[in-house]
Amino acid sequence: MTANPPLLAVEQLTVSFRSGRRESPAVEDVSFTLDAGETLAIVGESGSGKSVTSLAVMRLIPDPPGRINAGRILLNGKDLLALNDSDMQRIRGNDIAMIFQEPMTSLNPVMTVGTQIAESVRLHQGRNTAEARQHALDMLRRVQMPSPEQRLDQYPHELSGGMRQRIVIAMALACNPMLLIADEPTTALDVTVQAQVLDLMRTIRSELDAGVLLVTHDLGVVAEMADRVLVFYAGRVVESAPVRSLMRRPRHPYTLGLLGAMPRLSTRGGTRHERLLEIPGNVPPPGSRGPGCYFAPRCAYATQECRDAQPPLEEKHAGHLAACWHSDELEEPA
C-alpha cells in the first residue's frame, strides 16, 4: 500500500549563511509536511528563520552568502533540490507561488501592474499578450481590486499599500499554484487594510485547493487562518501541532510565552498590540549556542538536563509534537 505523498514535505532542512569565514545556521534540521487544502502557519520571533525556510522551498536563498546545507524538499514526492535551474524555473510562479511581506518594494516600479500580473501567465501557460491581459484583469477582479480596468495600466507608485498587496496576491495566484507561500502578507499594512487582506486570503483559500504555508509572527492571524502551526525558535521547530491543540495546551514553554504575550482580544482600543517580544531575554546568536536547548537561557522551566542536551521533537499528544524535556510540567495558559 502506497499512500499519496504529501503536497510538500520538508525533511531535515538546514540552511546557513556565511559571513567572513564563519558559516552560521539560520535554519537547523527543520522537518514538516503540508497537504493540499491545508494551511500551515509558521510562527516565531523575527530572526527565527521563518523567511529563510519559505525562501528555501522556492530555492531563492541568496547564494552567496546563503546555502542549503542539507535536507530534502519534496513537492508531491519530487525533490526540488535535485532539479536543474530551468526545471526549477518551470515550478516557480507556476506550481509554487509566493506572496512577499513588503508590498511597497516587491513590485517592479517601472512596469505596469497589468504587465507584471500577465508576465507569469505568458511564461508558464504560453498565452499571448491579449489573453494574458484579459487574465490579469480577471485576477484583479478576483482580488477585489476597485476599478480593475483602470488599474491594469497603472504603475505601483500610483497605488496604495493595500492595493499593491492585492496586486502581489493576484500575481501569485495568476497560474493557480498548488502551493502558496505567504511570508507575513499583512505585517506591513495598516490594521484596517490587514483585516481586508486577511479576508481576501480566506476567500481565496476556500476557492483554491492549494496548500498554504503562512508565515507570520501574529498568533491572532494564526488562530484565524491556520489548520496547523509550527513554532520556530532560533532556526529550529520547537512545537508542531493543530491550532486548537496548540492554543488549548501548548507543550513548549516558548509557545506558552508567546500565547501569554498575545492579547486576549486581537484589538484593543482599535489597535492590535504587538507584544511577542515580551518574553524576557533574546534569541541567542548562532555563535553563542550551547549543546542544550536553545531556549534554556530564557526558560523558567530549564534544568541542567536542558542545558546539556537538545531535546528531540517528539509526539506529546495525538498529532502534537514538542521539543522540550519538561512538556508535562507546563501549566495551561491562564
Add this chain to the structure above:
Amino acid sequence: MLAYALRRLLSTIPVMAIVALLVFSLLYLTPGDPAVVLAGEQASETDIARLRTAMALDKPYAERFLIWVGGAVRGDLGVSVFSNRPVIELIVQRLEPTVALTLGSLLIAIVLAVPLGTLAAWRSGGALDRIVMGFAVFGFSIPVFVLGYLLIILFSVHWDLLPVQGYRPIAYGVGPFLEHLALPALSLGIVNAALIARITRASMLDVLNQDYMRTARAKGLSTSRILIRHGLRNAAVPIVTIIGIGFAMLISGVVVTETVFNIPGLGRLTVDAILRRDYPVIQGVILVFSLTYVVVNLLVDLSYGLFDPRIRY
C-alpha cells in the same frame, strides 16, 4: 511630457546665448587688434582695413555681437580667413566623418559596456566581474592616441586586416566605409565603454538587491529576462546619464582620433583652424559642438521619463 519638452527646449536658449557670447568673445580675448589677428601675419594695411569694415569691426561690441548672432541663427557663420569660403560650408563638408565616428564609437561603447557591466554585476565578486572591471580600468587609463596606434599596429600592420588610415564616405559603399571606420570607432569607443560599464555595473548591483528582483525570480522568469526586462530598465537612468556625459568626452576624443587616423572631419578642421588662427572657423566649430552637446543633454533628460514612470515633468 510635451509641455515639459517645450519648456526644456526653451530653457536651452539662454544656455546657447551664453555659449554664443563666449565663443564670440574668443576673438577679443586674444591680445591685439582683432582685425590684425584675423587678417593673419602676411596681410597688408589695406587688407586689414578692408577686413575691419567687412566684419563690422569698427562698430560697437554689442552691435557686432548681435550681427554675428543674427548671422549664426540663419546659418551664416562668416567666412574662413584661410580659404575664403563660408564657414558653414566647411563644417557641412566635414560633418559626415565626424558624425559617423561619433555614432560608431558610441554604438561600440554601448554594445560592449551594457552587457558586460550587467554580467559583472550579476556575477559580482567572481572571475567575470574582475575581468570586466580590469578591462574598464585599462580602457579608461589608456590614452586614445596610444590605443589608436596600438590597434593600427595590430590590425593593419601586423595582421593586415584593416586599412591603416583615412576615411571613405558611406556613398562609396558600406564595406569600405565600415573598414575605415572600425579602428577609429573602436579606439574612441573603448574609453566610453569603460565608463559606461562601470556605471552599468554599479547601477545594476543596486537594482539586483531590490525586493522586486526577488519577486521576478519567484515568478520563474529566466535569468536573462530578469536581468534585461526587470533589471536594466530600473538601472537605466544612471546609464543614460553617463552616456550623455560620455558624449562630451567624445567631442575632445574626436579631435585626437581624427588626427591619428587621418580622418577629414570636424576634429581635423578644428585643429587646422587653430594652427592657422582661422578664428571664424574656430568659432563655428565650437558653436556646433556646443549645440550638439546641449541637444544631447536635452534628449537624455527627456529619456528619463521613458525609463521611469515615477519621473513626472
